[in-house]
Structures are given as structure tokens and as C-alpha cells.
Amino acid sequence: MADLPNKARVVIIGGGVVGCSVAYHLTKLGWKDVVLLERKQLTSGTTWHAAGLIAQLRATANMTKLAKYSQELYGNLEAETGVATGFKRCGSITVALTEERKEEIYRQAAMARAFGVEVEEISPSEVKARYEHLNIEDVKAGVWLPLDGQGDPANIALALAKGARQGGAIVKERIKVTNIAKSGRKVTGVDWVSDDGNSQGHIACDMIVNCAGMWGHEVGRMAGVNVPLHACEHFYIVTEGIQGLTQMPVLRVPDECAYYKEDAGKILLGAFEPNAKPWAMNGIPDSFEFDQLPEDFDHFEPILEAACNRVPMLAEAGIHTFFNGPESFSPDDAYHLGLAPEMDNVWVAAGFNSIGIQSAGGAGMALAQWMTDGERPFDLGDVDISRMQPFQGNKTYLFERSKETLGLLYADHFPYRQKATARGVRRTPFHHHLKEQGAVFGELAGWERANWFANEGQEREYQYTWKRQNWFENSAAEHRAVRENVGMYDMSSFGKIRVEGPDAEAFMNYVGGGDYSVPNGKIVYTQFLNRNGGIEADVTVTRLTETAYLVVTPAATRLADQTWMQRHRGNFNVVITDVTAGEGVLAIMGPNARKLLEKASPADFSNAVNPFGTAQEIELGMGLARAHRVTYVGELGWEIYVSSDMAGHAFETLWDAGQDMGLKLCGMHMMDSCRIEKGFRHFGHDITSEDHVVDAGLGFAVKTQKDDFIGKEAVLKRKETGPQSRLLQFKLTDPEPLLFHNEPILRDGEYVGYLCSGNYGHTLGAAIGMGYVPCANESAADVLNSTYEIDVMGTRVRAEASLRPLYDPKSERVKV
Incomplete structure (x- = not known):
């Protein structure tokens, strides 16, 4: 027993x-x-x-x-x-065989410094000095981490x-x-x-x-x-003993999908090949225990061939073990x-x-x-x-996606890189309209989202690089359209959660930091906080009726945000429902947004009737919609919510109305470049569960005069002490370098943090980043009265720092 x-x-x-x-x-x-x-x-x-x-x-x-x-x-x-x-700190070396990979590993080295990891960029000859068995003929550079190890x-x-x-x-x-x-x-x-x-x-x-x-x-x-x-086959070989081979650093050659580890006088060569082999689609055998999978030497041979050139001693060494074992990979x-x-x-x-x-x-x-x-x-x-989204547990989806995810470990980690497999699962009601107009789609939480629009005759695909990618000028044109005229983009993928019931107002006032005791049609920008004042969700909440609210969340966090509300529902008499797929959403943004809407709808879009932060039911073409006057790009604009059955008609109505105005279709890259110019926060990057809402500069959205709400005590305490760090906006003084995220921030020559997000500000004329700077017992003036630099791939670039938005600091453009 x-x-x-x-x-x-x-x-x-x-x-x-x-x-x-x-x-x-x-x-x-x-x-x-x-x-x-x-x-x-x-x-x-x-x-x-x-x-x-x-x-x-x-x-x-x-x-x-x-x-x-x-x-x-x-x-x-x-x-x-x-x-x-068996743990030993033998160090590790990653080498680059291309200029693109060199930029990647040098950016990783800069990031390591920001994270407090000991790191050193090294030349090919210095790589050779630390790994004498390596053929460095086409090695461009390396990165050395002395405290890495093996066990x-x-x-x-x-x-x-x-x-x-x-x-x-x-x-x-x-x-x-x-x-x-x-x-x-x-x-x-x-x-x-x-x-x-x-x-x-x-x-x-x-x-x-x-x-x-x-x-x-x-x-x-x-x-x-x-x-x-999903499980995939993972291959490695172990050589026979090699005479005179002593302890070596772990070596990674991602351009050849290979890693090398010395162990007891032998070399282990492993691979993360680009096209992996998923295993056990029909389930793992019940008897599986210390099992190996059948050899597939043909699959591994290209890796071994490159490895024998890279580490010539492998060509002379016998193979002791050819191993194939399963490991699990997530989407x-x-x-x-x-x-x-x-x-x-x-x-x-x-x-x-x-x-x-x-x-x-x-x-x-x-x-x-x-x-x-x-x-x-x-x-x-x-x-x-x-x-993880519910559909991602689908076995066919996992089988297809796992073919790619194993190889992505050693693929070039280019910015904006899109997954190539298991695509097209979730499409918005406007998908085919956007595709007809040249949309190039990215994927987030399974949603196909138009990221940018190709010009006529232009390849509808990403061409990846660490420099300006092939869509850079396309996105710049979309950015200018929103700043100077009018643009339209699809926001249907954003999560929509309906909260309704007799206790809806009381529940929202408990779970969120804002004041939801507002008239019907009022929109509240707000955060859900944890007990420490950290930000669990960044949402807009629209009061639809006396007993119903619509909570709009980022696409990737809809499930997490709904779960947060569900777990804090307590005894409140409310029903919480995901209604994301029920409505399509088109954002109409730019100085001429009102003019466009007035052509497509008889509704009154004036400040008197529809001021910023309010929603109204409207007629649109021959259908019905709801117009929310909000913006994530810092311009006059509306988000038009329309039931999925009328979405196609709504798109055609607005598109036709804009033809003589120069209406431009825009993508998600434009939205991000505009929002970062305006200093709007991006949840998951600029604000997370450990970022205090006051430090994030969002204390204005928390209404502490309310009765008890989650995080109230922590907010009151931080407002007394003042922020312990401040989220700053940075603009590089050199217009050429690009920022993505995790680039180190230097204050008066000392590393103090790293960028949590970055993009190019086409209106401001340089790359823009956002990041936290510690400031306990310092005033805002003290923080700004410093010299700031951003470490871009090992080069320090001067940056202007600001606490107020660098673009339209008084938000005058959104309220005209």
C-alpha cells in the first residue's frame, strides 16, 4: 500500500x-x-x-x-x-555570424548591464582566446557572460x-x-x-x-x-571522449541553431532547428519513462555539418550518443x-x-x-x-505552432517579428475590407490585426532588420495622416467586458480606482489596482445604463482582466460577460475626424452634445452605432462601436465618406508611435502589477475620496510620501538610432534603469522612449535637472527628458 x-x-x-x-x-x-x-x-x-x-x-x-x-x-x-x-560557473559565449545578429547580441549586452548582469562585448580574437577550438573565420563579434554556468x-x-x-x-x-x-x-x-x-x-x-x-x-x-x-523532438549528440579537452564555456552559435557544452571531456552539441518536429499528437504513451525517441539523423545532419566547420575537432571525434528526447513548448x-x-x-x-x-x-x-x-x-x-487565450488549447493549433516555437529560441529576435504558423484563427469583422486595401497583418492573442498598409505594388510582408524596416515610411505616412488630417484603424480586437446587474455601480467603485458614479454615456479612464497600489489593468469604462458598464481592455489582457473582476466579485450582484466578438470598432482620428463623421451620420458631434469622454448612440449610414469620444493617439477622435452584423456596412459608409478627404487606413504601428509621442502608457510595458499608480503618473485617475476600493490605502500612503520613482518620456537628440525597449537609462553617467517601451516619433523627429527613474525624496525639478543618456547597442545617446507629454502637453488637440 x-x-x-x-x-x-x-x-x-x-x-x-x-x-x-x-x-x-x-x-x-x-x-x-x-x-x-x-x-x-x-x-x-x-x-x-x-x-x-x-x-x-x-x-x-x-x-x-x-x-x-x-x-x-x-x-x-x-x-x-x-x-x-554539478553546478559550475564556466561562463558562456554567444557569437554572431551576421551584422544583424551582432546588433541583437550587443543590444542584449546593453540590456544585461541595465539588469545588473555582468557582461562584456568581445571581438572575434577575444572569442578565440576564450574558446580556442572555435573557427572564427566569419565570426563578427561575441558576448561573454562570465557568471553563466551548467549543471x-x-x-x-x-x-x-x-x-x-x-x-x-x-x-x-x-x-x-x-x-x-x-x-x-x-x-x-x-x-x-x-x-x-x-x-x-x-x-x-x-x-x-x-x-x-x-x-x-x-x-x-x-x-x-x-x-x-505541445511536446517536440529535441536533438543533441554527445561525442566520445576528446583527449586534452578541458572545461570550456558554454558556446551558443544561434545563426547555426547550435549550442555546445563541454562535459567530462566530451562535447554535447544541441540544436534548435527552424522547423521542429512535434511529437505525440495523439497523446504521450502511458508507459513513457526515461524514454528516447527514434533517431532522425537526416533531420540533424545540416546542424552537424555546420558544427563540424565551426568546431573542427567535432569532425575527428566519434559520436558516443545520438539523443532525441521530447520537451514541451508553449505558443x-x-x-x-x-x-x-x-x-x-x-x-x-x-x-x-x-x-x-x-x-x-x-x-x-x-x-x-x-x-x-x-x-x-x-x-x-x-x-x-x-x-493564454482559451482557443490556444486547441490541439491542431498547438501542433502547428510548436513547429515554429522551438526554432524561435535561436532565430533572430528582430523587433516586430511575427509568428508565421497557426495564423488566421481570429479575424475582426473588417478583416477582408482591410486586406483588400493592402493591410499587412500581425497577430496578438490570436487576433489578426492590421499593423501597416502596403502601397500599391509593394510586397505585403515584413522584411526584418534592426534598422528601419520596410514598413517604416508607410507607418510614418499613416502617422502624419492622423496628426494632420484623418485616419481610420481597426480596434475590434480590444477586449470588451460587460458588467451589469443591480450592484454594477457599487462593484465598479470597489474594483476600480476611478469614480463610476457618473451619468449614462460617461467614459472613465481608470486602473484596477492591487493591494500595493500596483496596476493590474488599464481600461476605459463606459456607463451604458443605470445597471450596465462596458469595460474596454487591451486585447492580450481581456481574460486576465475579466478574471480579476470575477475573483473580486464577492457578494456583489453583477454578471460579468465577455462581449468582444459582438462588436466591431473603428477608430476615426485626426483634426478632420469630426468632419468625416458629420458626412456619414446625422448625429451631433459638437463639444456641446458629445464632449470628450462621452459616448452617444448614432445613426451611421443605414445602420446604428455608438460613438465613444476618446483617443489613444492624442488627436480629436472617436471610437465607433457597431454590432458585428452591421460592421461591413459601417466600414463602407465611413470609407466612402472619406474618399474626397484623403482618409487613410492606418495600422497598429501608427497607433503605438502616436501614443508614445503623447506619453500614453502601454499596459505590460510602461505599467504593470508592480508599478505603483502614483509613480506611473496616473494618480489623477484614482479618486481617493470614494469609500473603500482595492488599493486605496496604498495610494493614500504613496501620495503622502511622494513617488519613489517617476515615469519619464525621453527623446533622443540624434534622429537616427531606434528604440524598442529595455535600453539602459543613464542619469548623470550612472545606470539607473531601462526603457520600458520605445518607438519612433515621426512628428517629434526622433526615437521616443519611456522609463522609470528612481527619485525617492526628490522633487520633479530635481529629477529633470540632470543629464540623461540612453545606451543604444553600447553607444550612449543624449536624450531630452520630460514628465509632461512631449506632444501637445495640455491635450488641447483632443478637445477641440
């Missing part, structure tokens, strides 16, 4: 490195009654065959913080548990498991979870059976954590939650962490995209803290599972 309790505080499903890390960190925080169940043997899924590369630098500051934590943890685990982790994946997991046991956790192997019992939005327990079938039982629990790796999708469905991931190459939106006590840590070893320590720590406090310890938006 398996010696298992019949009740636990938490059941962790999956005994790979991630599950062991979650158990370890929960016990470190004093949790009792922690049970970890592994279907076969610990590490027998993916962990055992991982390459064990442990890098510090990730794409964002918080992901880097977690990776650095993993390193520090693994360095100390052996002393704590007595289990050797023994299985032993790291076993050390974490031992540490968890020492902390009181029960870790049981050969116990498979066969069913998860649920009641409403909560799980109540798990049914289990032993591997030999001789014993079975039920554990009642307060919550579960899905750490099932490749099985995460299947376990998620048992729990009633969506965990989009966007970021792992899944956090509280699943569909249930209120199902946590997830899965889908680690070949970086499970370097991520597991930090992910386990962050999740354990989140589970303990009930709030994220810091912004985890990059990996929060609530970013």
Missing part, C-alpha cells in the same frame, strides 16, 4: 525539476501538508535528458531576476542537501526533492493522478493509483499545482483549466506560471520551452511566494498563464 495521507494543503502533480522546486520553496516558507506525486520516477519526463545550461540573462528584468536566483540556489544546494548538483539536471531536481523532504514534504514516486475532483471554481481533491495497480486512493486538498511538464495540457483538462503546450515560447483563470485554486508551472533547468529555481520561488501571499511577488506578466 502506498503510504499517502487522505488530506493535504496542496498536491503538486509532477516530479520534474519544476515540481521539486515548488515543493522545496513551499516548505521553505513554512508550508506543511505538502504532497508531491510523480507518475513514474522523479526526473523521468524531460528533466533527465536536459542539457543543463544555466544562463542569467532573459528577455526582461524580472525573468533575469528569476534566472539569477536559480543560479545562486543551485550553487548552495549541495551544501544544504548533500546531493551534488546536472537530474541531480538538481533530486537535491530540490531532498530539500523538500527535509522541510516536511511528502514526495512519492510511481503514483499517477487519474482524476481531479471539482466543485464550482475549486478543486477538492485528487484520485490516484499506484504504478503497479495494487493501491489507489483519494487525497482531499485545498489546492493543486500542475507541474506535469509534457503532460501539463492533459492534467490541466482534468482540472478544468487550459494549459497550452509564445514563454512558460506558464500562476493561478489558472478558470479555477480559483489550480496553480500551474509548466511549458518551459527548453529552459526548465535555468528557470526552475526562480519559478518555484516566485510561485511559492504568490501562493503564500495571494498576490504576485513582482510582475510576472511575461509568464502568467492568464495571458
Whole structure:
């Protein structure tokens, strides 16, 4: 009989490195009654065959913080548990074989400095000095991270498991979870059976954590939650022993899709090839345990051929092992962490995209803290599972997308790069109209969105580069149309959530920072705050009737924002419904927006009848619509909401009316370049759950005279102390360099932060960035009375800094 309790505080499903890390960190925080169940043997899924590369630098500051934590943890685990982790800081080198890749790795090096990671750009000869076996014939440059390392994946997991046991956790192997019992939005327990079938039982629990790796999708469905991931084949070879080969740095040659690791006098060569091979479309075999997949030497041969040229000693070394093992990949190459939106006590840590070893320590720590406090310890938006859309659990979608996501790990990470696979799932009502007019689409949360419009005869595709891309001038023309005349763009993908019921006003006043006790038709720009005053959502709320509001959210955060409201509904008598697909939305923006609308509708669009921040029902052509007078581009304008059945007619009516006015169709790139000139915040970049609303310069949107609302105390406290940092807008004094995000900010020659967003300001004539500067006990004047520079690819560029919008600081243009 398996010696298992019949009740636990938490059941962790999956005994790979991630599950062991979650158990370890929960016990470190004093949790009792922690049970970890592994279907076969610990590490027998993916962990055992991982390459064990442990890098510090990730794409964002918080992901880097977690990776650095993993390193520090693994360095100390052996002393704590007595289990050797094989962890050693051997350093890592990434080399560029093209000028484009050189810019990418140099920008990454600049970003590393902003994140506090030790890094050095090195020349080809310096690369050779650190990796003598490398053919540097066409190497352009390299980046050296001396504190990167490598470790023994299985032993790291076993050390974490031992540490968890020492902390009181029960870790049981050969116990498979066969069913998860649920009641409403909560799980109540798990049914289990032993591997030999001789014993079975039920554990009642307060919550579960899905750490099932490749099985995460299947376990998620048992729990009633969506965990989009798919297994792919991952190849590497290990050579025979090479005489005289000593410890070498980890080497990455992304232009050849390859990485190299020295281990015990042998070389491990692994690949992230551009066209991956998804595996187990019909499910993972129940018997899978430490299994290898069939060899496919033809698939790996191009990687090996390039590698023998790059590291010539490989051509002389015999192959000891040709390995093919499965690993799970998510639709966007970021792992899944956090509280699943569909249930209120199902946590997830899965889908680690070949970086499970370097991520597991930090992910386990962050999740354990989140589970303990009930709030994220810091912004985890990059990996929060609530970013995943329900349709992304579709198996056909996952199969198609996973072919691409494995290879994207080593592909050029160009700005604005679009996914090529699994496209066309979600289309707005205006899709075919926009396509006919030359739209070039990008994808966000599955939505096909017109990002820019090609000219007649121009290729309708992205041509990627770190310089000005092929659509730069197209977007500039769209930008000028909105600033100088009138433009129209599709905003249908933005989330629309209807909140209605007798308690709708009271509920909105509790969940949001604004004042929603307003007349029907009034639009309130507002934030949802957490207890610390951090920003959980950035939305506009329109009062439709006495008992109904429309909450408009960014497309990517609709599910997260709706879930936030649902979880704070309490005893309020309201119904919260996603109505995104029910209405199409066309934004009409620019100095001549009123003139265009007056041609298409008999409604009164004057300031007297329809002032800024109000909505009205209108006739449009032969149909009906609702006109919201708001703007995200800093110009006079309206967002026209029309039911999906009349959307085509609405587009044709407005398009025809604008033909003699020079109406221009515009895309999302234009919207972003205009909003950054105006200093409007971008949720997920400029404002996140760890950015205090006062520091973000949005204190004006919080009405503290209201009765209790979420975050009120934190806002009052920060208004007393003053901001601890300020969100500044920066304009480069040199019009040539481009900004994207994460470029370091220097204040009087010292690194003080990094840009959270960047784009080109076509009206202002230079790249514009936004970023936080620490300012505890400093006035606004003190902050501005400094010299600022932005580090662009290792070059410091002078920048003008401003707290007020650089474009139309008094917002006079939006209210004419």
C-alpha cells in the first residue's frame, strides 16, 4: 500500500525539476501538508535528458531576476542537501555570424548591464582566446557572460526533492493522478493509483499545482483549466571522449541553431532547428519513462555539418550518443506560471520551452511566494498563464505552432517579428475590407490585426532588420495622416467586458480606482489596482445604463482582466460577460475626424452634445452605432462601436465618406508611435502589477475620496510620501538610432534603469522612449535637472527628458 495521507494543503502533480522546486520553496516558507506525486520516477519526463545550461540573462528584468536566483540556489544546494548538483560557473559565449545578429547580441549586452548582469562585448580574437577550438573565420563579434554556468539536471531536481523532504514534504514516486475532483471554481481533491495497480486512493486538498511538464495540457483538462503546450523532438549528440579537452564555456552559435557544452571531456552539441518536429499528437504513451525517441539523423545532419566547420575537432571525434528526447513548448515560447483563470485554486508551472533547468529555481520561488501571499511577488506578466487565450488549447493549433516555437529560441529576435504558423484563427469583422486595401497583418492573442498598409505594388510582408524596416515610411505616412488630417484603424480586437446587474455601480467603485458614479454615456479612464497600489489593468469604462458598464481592455489582457473582476466579485450582484466578438470598432482620428463623421451620420458631434469622454448612440449610414469620444493617439477622435452584423456596412459608409478627404487606413504601428509621442502608457510595458499608480503618473485617475476600493490605502500612503520613482518620456537628440525597449537609462553617467517601451516619433523627429527613474525624496525639478543618456547597442545617446507629454502637453488637440 502506498503510504499517502487522505488530506493535504496542496498536491503538486509532477516530479520534474519544476515540481521539486515548488515543493522545496513551499516548505521553505513554512508550508506543511505538502504532497508531491510523480507518475513514474522523479526526473523521468524531460528533466533527465536536459542539457543543463544555466544562463542569467532573459528577455526582461524580472525573468533575469528569476534566472539569477536559480543560479545562486543551485550553487548552495549541495551544501544544504548533500546531493551534488554539478553546478559550475564556466561562463558562456554567444557569437554572431551576421551584422544583424551582432546588433541583437550587443543590444542584449546593453540590456544585461541595465539588469545588473555582468557582461562584456568581445571581438572575434577575444572569442578565440576564450574558446580556442572555435573557427572564427566569419565570426563578427561575441558576448561573454562570465557568471553563466551548467549543471546536472537530474541531480538538481533530486537535491530540490531532498530539500523538500527535509522541510516536511511528502514526495512519492510511481503514483499517477487519474482524476481531479471539482466543485464550482475549486478543486477538492485528487484520485490516484499506484504504478503497479495494487493501491489507489483519494487525497482531499485545498489546492493543486500542475507541474506535469509534457503532460501539463492533459492534467490541466482534468482540472478544468487550459494549459497550452505541445511536446517536440529535441536533438543533441554527445561525442566520445576528446583527449586534452578541458572545461570550456558554454558556446551558443544561434545563426547555426547550435549550442555546445563541454562535459567530462566530451562535447554535447544541441540544436534548435527552424522547423521542429512535434511529437505525440495523439497523446504521450502511458508507459513513457526515461524514454528516447527514434533517431532522425537526416533531420540533424545540416546542424552537424555546420558544427563540424565551426568546431573542427567535432569532425575527428566519434559520436558516443545520438539523443532525441521530447520537451514541451508553449505558443509564445514563454512558460506558464500562476493561478489558472478558470479555477480559483489550480496553480500551474509548466511549458518551459527548453529552459526548465535555468528557470526552475526562480519559478518555484516566485510561485511559492504568490501562493503564500495571494498576490504576485513582482510582475510576472511575461509568464502568467492568464495571458493564454482559451482557443490556444486547441490541439491542431498547438501542433502547428510548436513547429515554429522551438526554432524561435535561436532565430533572430528582430523587433516586430511575427509568428508565421497557426495564423488566421481570429479575424475582426473588417478583416477582408482591410486586406483588400493592402493591410499587412500581425497577430496578438490570436487576433489578426492590421499593423501597416502596403502601397500599391509593394510586397505585403515584413522584411526584418534592426534598422528601419520596410514598413517604416508607410507607418510614418499613416502617422502624419492622423496628426494632420484623418485616419481610420481597426480596434475590434480590444477586449470588451460587460458588467451589469443591480450592484454594477457599487462593484465598479470597489474594483476600480476611478469614480463610476457618473451619468449614462460617461467614459472613465481608470486602473484596477492591487493591494500595493500596483496596476493590474488599464481600461476605459463606459456607463451604458443605470445597471450596465462596458469595460474596454487591451486585447492580450481581456481574460486576465475579466478574471480579476470575477475573483473580486464577492457578494456583489453583477454578471460579468465577455462581449468582444459582438462588436466591431473603428477608430476615426485626426483634426478632420469630426468632419468625416458629420458626412456619414446625422448625429451631433459638437463639444456641446458629445464632449470628450462621452459616448452617444448614432445613426451611421443605414445602420446604428455608438460613438465613444476618446483617443489613444492624442488627436480629436472617436471610437465607433457597431454590432458585428452591421460592421461591413459601417466600414463602407465611413470609407466612402472619406474618399474626397484623403482618409487613410492606418495600422497598429501608427497607433503605438502616436501614443508614445503623447506619453500614453502601454499596459505590460510602461505599467504593470508592480508599478505603483502614483509613480506611473496616473494618480489623477484614482479618486481617493470614494469609500473603500482595492488599493486605496496604498495610494493614500504613496501620495503622502511622494513617488519613489517617476515615469519619464525621453527623446533622443540624434534622429537616427531606434528604440524598442529595455535600453539602459543613464542619469548623470550612472545606470539607473531601462526603457520600458520605445518607438519612433515621426512628428517629434526622433526615437521616443519611456522609463522609470528612481527619485525617492526628490522633487520633479530635481529629477529633470540632470543629464540623461540612453545606451543604444553600447553607444550612449543624449536624450531630452520630460514628465509632461512631449506632444501637445495640455491635450488641447483632443478637445477641440
